[in-house]
Structure formats: structure tokens, C-alpha cells
């Protein structure tokens with residue numbers, strides 16, 4: 250009993266620390282990556298004892314600045330809701346990580362250990378619902394600020410998120426239908442099968458659904474091709490009236506959601522912690538070579554593979570964010586309702602037909 | 608403006624988006640490669656960024672660039688300016704203030720006893736330089752950073768104008 254609780258606490262710390270640190274690091278990655286893409290150098294001035302190490306202290310400096318800044322609440326804002334909104338945003342972005350498996354299940358001294366903070370069989374539903382709860386933070390922020398611009402931003406945010414949530418939910422139905430489970434651990438385990446030595450990852454089985462989910466997840470993170478709720482450069486959005494760490498929390502939420510989207514994409518479409526040809530006792534390559542490994546190493550390799558895939562997707566989402574221009578609002582709605590939703594429905598239909606016929 | 612209609616492939620957007628990502632990725636990986644080789648001191652002749660790290664490295668300025676003013680001194684150190692007031696008159700920003708005085712040399716009629724120039728108002732038009740009959744004021748110090756903490760510090764008096772480097776460069 251105590252053992253299980255201790256394991257869960259450690260696991261929570263690992264997942265929470267990993268997600269938060271990765272999100273913090275992404276602020277640095279964003280600056281540096283965009284700079285390198287655009288032939289610039291990027292933030293490199295923050296230094297500690299004369300050490301600069303590629304500007305890696307900038308996230309620390311940012312946080313320090315945000316914490317020390319004045320926390321301003323507009324005079325006619327709804328005080329409680331105004332203060333509550335950023336917490337709602339961050340909270341729901343953080344607890345969504347609970348259902349994501351970071352490694353395979355294993356047994357240790359007679360205890361079954363799940364490398365998943367919440368081993369629940371409705372994991373996917375849980376994540377979807379928590380992500381849609383996150384919209385409340387944004388809507389509250391827009392509503393409570395008592396500012397027309399942030400109100401409009403909140404409206405844009407809610408309609409965008411609701412539109413894309415539908416596509417997001419429908420697009421992964423194909424995966425759920427094939428695996429017959431909503432538990433993300435089972436979905437990942439099902440991706441460990443092979444078809445003539447080709448690993449049956451979600452991206453190979455459901456490429457259309459991968460693209461749909463990628464687009465919808467990007468829309469959920471509210472970053473550039475879909476940053477109409479924020480539009481920091483000109484149309485300004487729901488967090489105009491926020492300053493200091495409250496603004497920082499909204500900012501962090503964006504990055505947390507990027508990490509979450511990467512983790513979900515990894516779990517659903519890139520085989521989570523699976524490494525091709527790595528089975529529970531070691532590598533079995535298709536050309537017959539076999540490397541036997543002890544179980545802890547296999548588990549550890551899985552966790553490392555998961556992290557690498559998540560980091561890859563973070564990089565990729567960042568790449569898209571710094572490449573594509575923002576959509577116009579009518580284009581956004583057309584893309585969501587007239588293009589992506591029908592395609593995702595057709596995708597379900599085709600998946601169902603193929604499953605029945607095969 | 609003549610805009611061609613988008614073709615069907617372009618309207619699908621996904622291929623165009625992929626093309627864009629390909630382009631940015633090419634820049635990303637090439638620049639990352641160059642940054643990495645620079646760390647090892649290789650391929651230094653190819654630069655990975657177009658950035659000029661301004662206060663540390665300064666781009667060469669063109670000689671005709673209008674930079675901070677200075678007053679040209681005579682051989683004896685007194686300003687060449689004869690306080691004709693032409694620059695004060697022509698200045699569109701009205702930022703020059705001159706008080707004339709007598710020059711010890713009887714061959715020189717007048718000299719500026721006081722010559723104040725408020726950089727906070729100056730629009731860097733260069734009219735004062737053009738109008739001066741004595742070539743006494745020039746804008747060729749190549750000093751560009753004129754930031755200061757107060758309006759008073761933006762005021763240049765005759766001493767500073769005669770010795771352009773005398774202000775602490777920060």
C-alpha cells in the first residue's frame with residue numbers, strides 16, 4: 250500500500266518535473282530555434298558569473314522578471330475570476346499529463362508498477378475532457394478582464410477550441426476502434442505488433458488521422474498558425490489585462506500544451522515508448538540478430554525513447570509555428586468545420602469498413 | 608496588381624505548408640551545422656547568422672553618414688565658429704543656442720562664447736553643417752549612441768562639441 254503510494258508520488262514528481270522543465274526549456278528553444286531558422290543568433294545575453302552557455306539562463310531570467318513584476322488587476326475587472334483564470338489554465342494543462350504512459354508496465358518485487366501516473370481505462374477521454382476544461386481558463390480571462398479586446402479574444406478562443414476539439418476527438422476514433430481501448434497504455438502496447446517487420450504504429454495505420462490530429466492539436470495549443478485567440482502582434486487576445494506571473498502562467502500554458510500535444514502525438518501515433526524490434530527481453534532484429542537485455546534496461550530505453558519522441562514533436566511543432574502564417578478567422582472556421590470534420594468522419598467510416606471486411 | 612489564381616494543389620495548402628517547412632528546415636539545419644562547426648573553429652568564413660552584435664561589433668559607417676556634431680577648432684584651440692548665427696537660424700528644430708563674444712586675435716571678428724546644442728531636439732537634418740560659411744560645425748564624429756538618463760545630459764555645450772570624445776561612451 251505505502252509502496253504503491255510512494256511509487257505514485259515519485260512518478261508524479263518525474264512527470265510533473267519533466268513536463269514543467271520541458272515547457273520552461275521550450276521558451277529558450279523557441280527563441281533559439283526561430284533565430285537559427287531565420288539566420289539570426291537569438292537571445293544570448295543572460296549570464297551567470299560570466300557564463301552564457303548559449304543563452305540557457307534566459308528562461309530563469311524571464312521567470313525572475315515575471316515574478317518580480319507588478320501584479321496588476323484592472324479596476325473594474327472581476328477580481329476573483331480574474332485571479333482564477335490563469336490557475337485554471339495551468340492546472341488543466343498539467344493534470345492532463347497524468348494519463349500519459351511514459352514506459353512499459355513491469356513487476357518489481359511482486360508489485361505491478363505502471364509507468365503512468367493514473368492507470369485509468371478512460372485515459373483518452375480523461376485527457377480530452379481535461380483539455381476542453383482548459384478552455385475555461387481562457388474564456389474566464391477574456392470575460393473577467395472587463396476589456397473589449399480581451400473579451401473578443403476570449404470569444405475567438407472558445408469558438409476555435411470548441412471547433413477543433415470535435416475534430417480532435419473524432420480523428421482519434423480510428424485508433425480507438427482498432428485497439429478497442431481508451432487506455433493509453435493499451436494503445437501503446439497494441440502498437441508493438443508487427444506486420445512483415447513493419448511496426449504497426451498509429452502513423453502507419455492511420456496517416457489521415459495523424460494529420461488531422463496534428464492540426465487540431467496545434468489549434469488547441471493556440472500557437473501561430475492558429476494563434477487568433479492571442480494574436481500578440483496586433484489583434485491582441487484574452488490576456489491583454491494580465492501582467493507579471495499571471496501572464497507568465499498563460500504563457501506557460503501554451504508551452505505545456507505544446508508538450509502535451511507532443512506527448513499525445515507520440516503516444517497515439519508514434520508508438521509511445523515502443524522502440525522498433527525491442528521486445529521485453531531485448532532486441533530481435535528482422536535479419537535474425539538478437540541482443541538480450543535485462544528488463545530494467547529495456548524499460549529505461551523505453552522511457553528514453555518516449556522522451557526523444559516527445560522532444561522531436563516539440564521541435565516539429567515549433568518548426569511549424571515559425572513557418573506558417575496565421576490563418577484568417579473565416580479560413581480557420583472553414584478549415585475546422587468544412588474540411589477537417591468531414592474528413593475525420595470519412596476516416597472513421599473507412600476504418601470501420603476495412604475492419605469489417607478484413 | 609496581377610495575381611494568378613491558386614492552382615488546386617496550392618489550394619490544398621498541405622503541400623505548400625510542407626514546402627515552407629522544408630525551406631525553414633533547410634535554413635535551420637544548415638545554420639545549426641555552421642554554428643556547430645564554428646564551435647570547433649571550422650568553416651569560420653561562412654557565417655551562420657546575419658546578426659551584427661551591435662554594442663560589441665559595430666558595422667563600418669559610411670563617411671557621409673550624419674553622426675554626432677562637433678565644432679572644428681582653430682590651431683589655437685578656439686572654435687572656428689564666428690557666431691554668424693546662420694546655423695541657429697536655419698535649424699528646423701531650434702536646438703542651437705549661440706552667444707557671441709570677442710576673439711583675442713584682432714583678425715578674427717567674433718567667436719562663439721557659448722554654443723549649446725540640444726541633441727534631445729536635434730533631428731539630424733544636417734542643415735547646420737551645410738549652411739556654415741566657416742566649415743566650423745561638422746557631423747562626422749561617427750558617434751551614434753546618444754542615449755542619456757536625463758534631458759540635461761542630452762545637452763552638448765561648447766566644450767563637448769570641441770572635444771567629441773570627452774563624453775563617457777556608455
Ligand code: SF4
Pocket residue numbers: 694697698699700701702703724728729730731732733734735736
Ligand atoms: S542637424 Fe538639423 S536639427 Fe540638428 S542642430 Fe543641425 S540644423 Fe539643427
Ligand code: SF4
Pocket residue numbers: 687688689690691692693694695705719735738739740741742743744
Ligand atoms: S553657421 Fe557655422 S560659423 Fe555660423 S554660427 Fe553656426 S557654426 Fe558658427
